[in-house]
Amino acid sequence: MNQPDTANSSVQLTGAEKREIANLQALGRDLVTQLYICIKTASFYDIQNANFKKQMRKLHELLLVAFDLEPEVSVTETDGYIFLNEQRLKIKLEGYLAFKYIQNLFRKLGVSGVRVFADTTLDELKTAFSKMVRSEAENSGAEKLNDTFYEAGIKNITFIPALTLTETRDEDNAESSRTKAKKTFFRAMNIVQQVMGGYNRQQSKNTVFFKAKRAIHGIVDEIIKNESYMLELTALRNYDQYTYKHSVNVSVFAVAMGIRLGLDKVRLAELGFAALFHDFGKTRIPIDLLNKPDNFDNTDWSKMQEHPVYGSKALSQSFPMDRHTARAMIVAFEHHKNLDGTGYPYINRTRTLNLFSRIVALCDYFDALTSGRTYRKEVLTVDQVIMQMIKQTNVKFDPYLLKVLIHIIGIYPVGSLLLLDTGELALVVRNNIDDLFRPDVKILADTVGKKEHPPVVQLTEYDRQNDKFKRNIVHLVDPEKYGIDISEYILED
Numbered sequence: 001m002n003q004p005d006t007a008n009s010s011v012q013l014t015g016a017e018k019r020e021i022a023n024l025q026a027l028g029r030d031l032v033t034q035l036y037i038c039i040k041t042a043s044f045y046d047i048q049n050a051n052f053k054k055q056m057r058k059l060h061e062l063l064l065v066a067f068d069l070e071p072e073v074s075v076t077e078t079d080g081y082i083f084l085n086e087q088r089l090k091i092k093l094e095g096y097l098a099f100k101y102i103q104n105l106f107r108k109l110g111v112s113g114v115r116v117f118a119d120t121t122l123d124e125l126k127t128a129f130s131k132m133v134r135s136e137a138e139n140s141g142a143e144k145l146n147d148t149f150y151e152a153g154i155k156n157i158t159f160i161p162a163l164t165l166t167e168t169r170d171e172d173n174a175e176s177s178r179t180k181a182k183k184t185f186f187r188a189m190n191i192v193q194q195v196m197g198g199y200n201r202q203q204s205k206n207t208v209f210f211k212a213k214r215a216i217h218g219i220v221d222e223i224i225k226n227e228s229y230m231l232e233l234t235a236l237r238n239y240d241q242y243t244y245k246h247s248v249n250v251s252v253f254a255v256a257m258g259i260r261l262g263l264d265k266v267r268l269a270e271l272g273f274a275a276l277f278h279d280f281g282k283t284r285i286p287i288d289l290l291n292k293p294d295n296f297d298n299t300d301w302s303k304m305q306e307h308p309v310y311g312s313k314a315l316s317q318s319f320p321m322d323r324h325t326a327r328a329m330i331v332a333f334e335h336h337k338n339l340d341g342t343g344y345p346y347i348n349r350t351r352t353l354n355l356f357s358r359i360v361a362l363c364d365y366f367d368a369l370t371s372g373r374t375y376r377k378e379v380l381t382v383d384q385v386i387m388q389m390i391k392q393t394n395v396k397f398d399p400y401l402l403k404v405l406i407h408i409i410g411i412y413p414v415g416s417l418l419l420l421d422t423g424e425l426a427l428v429v430r431n432n433i434d435d436l437f438r439p440d441v442k443i444l445a446d447t448v449g450k451k452e453h454p455p456v457v458q459l460t461e462y463d464r465q466n467d468k469f470k471r472n473i474v475h476l477v478d479p480e481k482y483g484i485d486i487s488e489y490i491l492e493d
């Protein structure tokens, strides 16, 4: 996704907005210059040196000014430009050297930039700089650098992975991008499990919080790079770890919606984080009830309906309070409230639901109904779920947001199985934005049997001689009926 160049945008800006952008530009330039000075100073002097300390203090002060505007600050390089968060910085002659230096440094390290969170201390900055200039960090990439930082106790400064700018349909790149998407997805599932499963008691609140934020930034970056790979993973069904899997699925759908709504990266991370922990309150519901195979009676329902309030409280106790936590608390509290004020928990007044809550409510409902939880006997097909949701617009769901979700899922969601008129069985691997009725698919089996190396084909392929499409969709099929385990194909490299 290209970052918007607000300064050159044709939209008419008000005087106040222009002043704000001018201030951001000046602040961004000062920050880049100071970063450069700090790196140079750190390579000459050690951590105790007075000049080193002075330059670090100056950088810290500049960051504090930035944190007044945003809860986190990133400096990134894309296509030869430097960005402060979403704002592209214009280079002035006096800052040229610093800009070029930072640009080359990011490239040398194999990262697209650095992200600093509002809690960063002066000590963390000092350690970070002395570590960075002393490590043989050439081309080590964000993941390795972040591990080094983390081991050194630096929790609020992270490197951002380099963007894959190459065409994603290139098969070699596609393979490695898929592997990365998988890693990111399962890392997020693991952190939800740690937090919600209570396996994190040995770790401090801050450590767990840091890991969760890192996981969500990973999800946001992967979805921006290639949405299909992450959407494909939401189609995996895992009944043992339903709650954790469901949490990550909802987060993936919510971030994909946020991108279409034009949210910036900071907001996307907050949305994804809130979605990841929307069901935190389920940790306080007895496991037998969560896994109950039969229909719920009234007592069961009223117990289940307590999870939003539990969740909101548990979040405030489990994480340090910042914007991520605050937003997650609102979403946990509101995700079962309906647009018309009904739903639970009951509150004695009507209030507008938060945008993030409305987004999460949609994604939550969609994922829960399509993934067939243990207590739901029948798994509904995607079109049945969508029809149910459409019927409930204005009462339960925001109609505009529902349209956005349908656009993401498409007519045939990534990960679903199709029967084609050639007799072939095909797995949807990518939506085709130009024609939602003709996605790209992997042919898993034909009339002869399963394929050893399933080819990926586009359903838009046209047979000119006979003047018709080569393949047409007959209908969606249930993989179980055909004895096909789609996870085999989704998880392969």
Ligand SMILES: [Fe+2]
Binding pocket: 278, 279, 307, 335, 336, 364
């Ligand atoms: Fe819930």
Ligand SMILES: [Fe+2]
Binding pocket: 246, 278, 279, 364, 368
């Ligand atoms: Fe949920």
